[in-house]
Amino acid sequence: MRQGRFRIDALDPAGPNAERITELFWFMTITASVLYLIVIAVMVYAAFRRREPRPGPAMETRMERRAGIGVAVGIGVTVVVLITTLLVDFSLSRANASTGAEQRPITIEIVGHQWWWEVHYEDSVPQRRVTTANELYLPVGQRVKLVMTSTDVIHSFWVPNLAGKKDIVPGYRTETWIQADRPGVYRGQCAEFCGHQHAKMGITVIAVPRAEFDQWIARQLQPAATPTDSLALAGQQVFVNGPCAMCHNITGTTASGIVGPDLTHLASRRMIGAGTLLNRRGQLAGWIVDPQGIKPGVRMPSNQLDPNELRALLAYLETLR
Numbered sequence: 393m394r395q396g397r398f399r400i401d402a403l404d405p406a407g408p409n410a411e412r413i414t415e416l417f418w419f420m421t422i423t424a425s426v427l428y429l430i431v432i433a434v435m436v437y438a439a440f441r442r443r444e445p446r447p448g449p450a451m452e453t454r455m456e457r458r459a460g461i462g463v464a465v466g467i468g469v470t471v472v473v474l475i476t477t478l479l480v481d482f483s484l485s486r487a488n489a490s491t492g493a494e495q496r497p498i499t500i501e502i503v504g505h506q507w508w509w510e511v512h513y514e515d516s517v518p519q520r521r522v523t524t525a526n527e528l529y530l531p532v533g534q535r536v537k538l539v540m541t542s543t544d545v546i547h548s549f550w551v552p553n554l555a556g557k558k559d560i561v562p563g564y565r566t567e568t569w570i571q572a573d574r575p576g577v578y579r580g581q582c583a584e585f586c587g588h589q590h591a592k593m594g595i596t597v598i599a600v601p602r603a604e605f606d607q608w609i610a611r612q613l614q615p616a617a618t619p620t621d622s623l624a625l626a627g628q629q630v631f632v633n634g635p636c637a638m639c640h641n642i643t644g645t646t647a648s649g650i651v652g653p654d655l656t657h658l659a660s661r662r663m664i665g666a667g668t669l670l671n672r673r674g675q676l677a678g679w680i681v682d683p684q685g686i687k688p689g690v691r692m693p694s695n696q697l698d699p700n701e702l703r704a705l706l707a708y709l710e711t712l713r
């Protein structure tokens with residue numbers, strides 16, 4: 393299934409982790425189907441075979457022996473199939489958990505919130521740490537380490553085209569590795585019921601060539617520029633002096649809230665509201681004015697702005713590339 397140009401399909405793997413899981417899926421599906429057909433065939437045979445007249449005592453012993461052999465073979469096959477499946481599953485989990493040959497891996501810290509994803513690209517130099525939300529950029533062909541935790545309840549990180557689910561647990565760090573071998577835009581989804589808006593906890597993963605990834609990092613490291621346009625400048629005042637700044641950070645301004653997503657490069661993102669709406673002017677306006685109508689229960693309150701303030705605010709937010 394595709395959502396516009398977003399890929400979301402567990403059987404269309406775009407990286408090694410998802411490939412292994414797809415192989416396991418087909419292995420189990422085919423094994424189970426073959427066994428099912430054999431069981432059905434034996435049942436049909438037993439139901440329709442010709443009844444024999446009541447046998448004598450010598451014949452009865454022979455038949456009991458035959459039945460005993462049948463049961464032993466059935467148990468043997470079951471044990472072999474279960475152990476094989478267990479071993480295949482175990483080796484797959486090990487392979488997916490291993491770091492591969494990456495010398496200096498990219499490490500991304502992900503913090504789950506009700507109902508959005510906080511994202512930090514780690515760097516030994518604090519000033520080179522990139523913070524964003526609900527969107528991951530990955531360089532194609534490189535293994536990326538994800539270190540995850542939650543601030544409230546259990547969530548689960550799942551990008552079906554790239555890797556299996558990994559739970560995100562409050563007060564605990566879980567790790568996983570992902571890799572995208574094909575450039576593309578992949579849709580991820582929280583996969584653990586985490587409250588009212590669990591379904592609207594999406595994440596966009598964008599896999600791009602390494603050079604483009606480096607450009608993206610460089611752009612994300614820039615603080616927000618002060619707008620030159622007077623309308624956008626008025627919008628900046630609405631933002632920093634209004635309630636927005638209490639929850640959101642925009643680096644380069646006095647807005648430094650940490651309750652909601654960092655908005656320093658909001659305009660560069662494809663979606664808003666954690667994959668809820670496309671990042672277009674009309675949707676953004678609707679989201680600012682009535683987030684409770686779009687995603688009931690979300691932490692963001694509805695905002696009563698007069699039309700001029702709203703227009704200015706939108707003009708400002710659109711400068712945050």
Ligand code: CUA
Pocket residue numbers: 504505507546547548582583584585586587590591593
């Ligand atoms: Cu977060 Cu479901």
